Amino acid sequence: MALDLLKMRYFAKIAELGSFTRASRELGVAQPALSLHMRALEEQLDVQLLNRTPRGVTATEAGQTLLSHAQAILRALDQAEAATKEQAKYPTGDVSLGILSSICPTLAIPVIEECSQRFPKIRLTVSEGDSQALRTAIDTRVHDLVVTLDSIAKATSVPLFDETLYVDGPSRQFAPDAELTMEQVFDLPLIMPTRRHGIRILLERQALIFGREINIVREIEGVASTKAAIRAGLGLSVLGRGAVHADQKKGTLSAAALKRPDLTRRLVLDMPVNHPPTRAAIEVRKILLAVVRKLGAAGHWSCPPRAIEDPR
Known part of the structure; x- marks a missing residue:
């Protein structure tokens, strides 16, 4: 006994x-x-x-x-x-967060700061990448959480926000409230990533609708390199607000919003399926959603109706 x-x-x-x-x-x-x-x-x-x-x-x-x-x-x-x-009070463990390269500078820092302040025992790793690499990483469970494009994510993903796209040029090329139509964009000398990238796919779809071709003068992978090429006067590009907001504030780049039609892309939160999240991953997810709400309220992007609700 x-x-x-x-x-x-x-x-x-x-x-x-x-x-x-x-x-x-x-x-x-x-x-x-x-x-x-x-x-x-x-x-x-x-x-x-x-x-x-x-x-x-x-x-x-x-x-x-x-x-x-x-x-x-x-x-x-x-x-x-x-x-x-x-x-239960102070979760511990490793959490890997992957974020689309173009919005990583805007989103990563406030998430890291909030996580460090509230949960110092969570070891948070943030990685940036393109949408295809992030999809592979979430499928293979390299990342616990991924912020990526809805066109790449699974049906179980959670919508986060819609991001306006901008034509980006050197400093002072565009006025602060400048707007461009898609018809005007087709005539611009554009620096674009390869065809597997979301914005390139989006623009090519618009080109098919309008019966036009995109005037791509250079192909460059990577947001930082693209912005350096723009500053060097090698062409213009189309990027999301998150990628150029800080540059606009500093005056190192200028941008014109894409209008008529309004061109936006939706970003989502993706997680591995059939793999319950750890307590640490759940807390990081809550912090991420709170940061999205805060930045959305500050005008960084528009949020879909259910984007800031966590259904899990």
Whole structure:
């Protein structure tokens, strides 16, 4: 028969204090009840555990053996309880977050800062990449969370926000409130990524609708390199607001919003399927959604009706 943990806890307290009376007060259990528990424990083990004297109690040799094991077991249980409560209050663990390169500078820093402040024991890794690389990473569980394009994500993804696209040029080429139509964009010398990228796909679809061709003068992979090429006067490009907002504020680039039709792209939050998220990943997800709400309120992008709700 398995030993009763409650009886072991009572026995350990009596043996440590050397008194039924003091153990009764500390445990909040009536002394007669303690005596019954100890008698039952001794009967179960068929051995005397305590020497009862007028001056108190002492553990027998068998009692000392049981006491050493009981103390180790009870200490381990207390540590398990404390660790569980600590994890519930302060989750720990590794979380990998992948973000589309063009919005990573805008989104990553506030998420990292908020996570560090609220959950210092979560080890958050942020990686940027293109939409295809992020889809592969989430399918292979390299990342726990991914912010990517809805055209690449799975049906289970959560919509986050719609991002307006801009034609981006060197400083002072466009006025702060400038707008361009798609018809005008087709005539511009554009620096674009390869055909597997979301914005390139979106523009080529528009070109088919209008019966036009895109005037691509250079193909460059990478947002940073594209912006450097724009500043060098090698052409213009089409990027999301997140990629150029800081550059516009600093005056190193200028931008014109794409209108008539309004050209936007939807970004979503994607997670591995059939793989329950850890507590740490859940908390990072909540922080990410809160940051999206905050930046959306500041005008960085428009949010779809259910974008800021977490259905999981």
